[in-house]
Amino acid sequence: MAASSYFSIIALIFLTINLNLCSAATTGPIHRPNGRNTRFIRTSCRTTLFPNLCFTTFSKYSTRIRGNPRFLATTGLSLALNTTRSATKTLATLSKRHGLNRKDAAALRDCVQQLGNAVDELKDSISEMSSTRRGNNKDFRFRMSNIQTWVSAALTNEDTCMDGFSSAGKHKINERGFKIIVRGRVRRVGRLTSIVLAFVNRYVAATTH
Ligand SMILES: *[C@@H]1O[C@H](CO)[C@@H](O)[C@H](O)[C@H]1NC(C)=O
Numbered sequence: 001m002a003a004s005s006y007f008s009i010i011a012l013i014f015l016t017i018n019l020n021l022c023s024a025a026t027t028g029p030i031h032r033p034n035g036r037n038t039r040f041i042r043t044s045c046r047t048t049l050f051p052n053l054c055f056t057t058f059s060k061y062s063t064r065i066r067g068n069p070r071f072l073a074t075t076g077l078s079l080a081l082n083t084t085r086s087a088t089k090t091l092a093t094l095s096k097r098h099g100l101n102r103k104d105a106a107a108l109r110d111c112v113q114q115l116g117n118a119v120d121e122l123k124d125s126i127s128e129m130s131s132t133r134r135g136n137n138k139d140f141r142f143r144m145s146n147i148q149t150w151v152s153a154a155l156t157n158e159d160t161c162m163d164g165f166s167s168a169g170k171h172k173i174n175e176r177g178f179k180i181i182v183r184g185r186v187r188r189v190g191r192l193t194s195i196v197l198a199f200v201n202r203y204v205a206a207t208t209h
Helices: 003-027 035-046 051-065 069-095 102-130 138-163 173-208
Strands: none
Touching (some): 035 069, 069 138, 102 173, 138 173
């Protein structure tokens, strides 16, 4: 494994991350912070495992969410889907590059498959969500419990992907750098999904008690 190809892989990941950030900045919603809407995001984020990441991510959408637990859940699902999909693409590109050792290449391919499943589960959740109407009835509870199941499954897929990159092992420094970057990217996707699961649970609790 030549050091230079690990460098180019690392450069590619950074480039992709930056491109994503740029497009998020230019296509994101125009917003004017409003006390009540922002407070709602802050309060909702406190019930998640990652309150800071949650707040910095979702306060951008506070006017779109407008203090509504359903909009919080749907925006969260949409963002989790977009983030997971873009990570999948990056990892798929990486897995096809020459110069990876066989073990890393195999771990990446497994990861792409796991993340692909997560993408499908998040897509299904979004379409299930769009066919629910608010209300404490059997159909609503059934569909919401499907969504809870699928988002949990997506989270499991993302954790499984991470596992392939968890062994620190005896690596050359550049290989270690490559793993750390892939792990960082997938970890972010997993944290976001965990936040969204909390939003979905919160919406169910607020609607059906
Ligand atoms: C996710 O991507 C879709 C299509 O590109 C876009 O319409 C949507 O607003 C994005 N979701 C969020 C929460 O940014």
